[in-house]
Amino acid sequence: MGDVNIWTYAGNLIFYGVASFFAIAVWGRTREISWLFVIIGILSLYISIILSMLDVLGAVNLDSIMIGQSSPLRILVEGLPAVFFIIACIAYLRRRI
Numbered sequence: 591m592g593d594v595n596i597w598t599y600a601g602n603l604i605f606y607g608v609a610s611f612f613a614i615a616v617w618g619r620t621r622e623i624s625w626l627f628v629i630i631g632i633l634s635l636y637i638s639i640i641l642s643m644l645d646v647l648g649a650v651n652l653d654s655i656m657i658g659q660s661s662p663l664r665i666l667v668e669g670l671p672a673v674f675f676i677i678a679c680i681a682y683l684r685r686r687i
Contacts, residue, residue: 599643606636624682631674638667 613632620626644650653661 599639599646602639603636603643606632606639610636622681622685624678624685627674627678627681631671631678634674635671638671641667 609632613629616625617629620629641650641652645652652664652667655661655663
């Protein structure tokens with residue numbers, strides 16, 4: 591991973607950590623499925639940042655399984671939050687329409 595800026599990871603950890611804290615606080619107060627998927631998306635973003643940082647530091651290898659030139663594990667870790675946000679939007683639209 592070439593040039594790594596530790597301040598970028600530190601900033602991401604702080605901001606996503608605060609967002610995760612508030613997401614967990616909201617989790618107990620909502621029963622709407624769309625909000626639950628938004629909360630899960632926020633938490634998975636935080637997990638994604640942690641795993642990416644551990645990969646850069648060498649504690650975790652996200653490229654251990656390669657198919658062609660791409661890593662399915664890296665695609666899963668980085669793409670899963672977007673999947674949860676998409677599901678949240680679909681659930682919101684289904685409830686409102």
